[in-house]
Amino acid sequence: MPQLDFANPLMTTTLLWLFLIFGALYFVLKSYALPRVATVLENRAARIRADLDAAQAAQREGEAALAELRAATAAARAEAQATVAAAMADAQAKASAQAEAINARLAAQVDEAEARVRAARDAAMGALREVAGSTAQAMLARLGVSAPARTVTAAVDRAAKQGAR
Incomplete structure (x- = not known):
């Protein structure tokens, strides 16, 4: 190779300048x-480390906040369920009280109606006894038998008692 002809006197000065320039460049760079x-x-490495540490700290804070949020949500849910249960119990108690009041009022109305029916039945039975007594007197009179009114009424009463059984 002709570039590395060490017999040429310019080659030594070229090498000398090469070593001087590279030496100076090495010294400046170093x-x-x-x-x-x-x-x-x-x-840059310190900034990256600091950013990673800050990100990990923020992640830990976020996880803590998320855990706190979940706990608060669970507590609120439990409180809401307790409130709903209390409202349901209160509504059931009120409905039960209203049902008892309505049942008592209906029972009183039924008792009144039964008393009126009994009174009407007794009045009808009384009228029926009178009619039965009059009819029995009329039948006996047609048959030509005379009986005292007291005896006929007693017989009608006995017949009514036997029919009631």
Whole structure:
């Protein structure tokens, strides 16, 4: 290779300048440029570490807030269920009280109606006894038998008692 002809006197000066330029470049890079790049890389790594730590802290805070939210939701749900249960019990108690009041009123009305029916039945039975007594007197008179009214009434009463059994 003709470029590396060491017999040429210019070659030694070229090599000398090569070593001087690369030496100076190495010294400048080592002394000034590379420390600045290293500082920038260290700052960047520190910032990334700080951001990761902040993200992990925020994640822990978020998980804690989520756990707190879930606990608050569960407590609110339990409270709501208790309130609903209390309202249901109160409504059932009121409905039961109203049903008892209605039942008592209906029972009183039924008792009144039964008393009126008994009174009407007794009045009808009384009228029926009178009619039966008059009819029995009329039949006996047609047959030509005379009987005292007291005897005929007693016979009608006995017949009514036997029919009632």
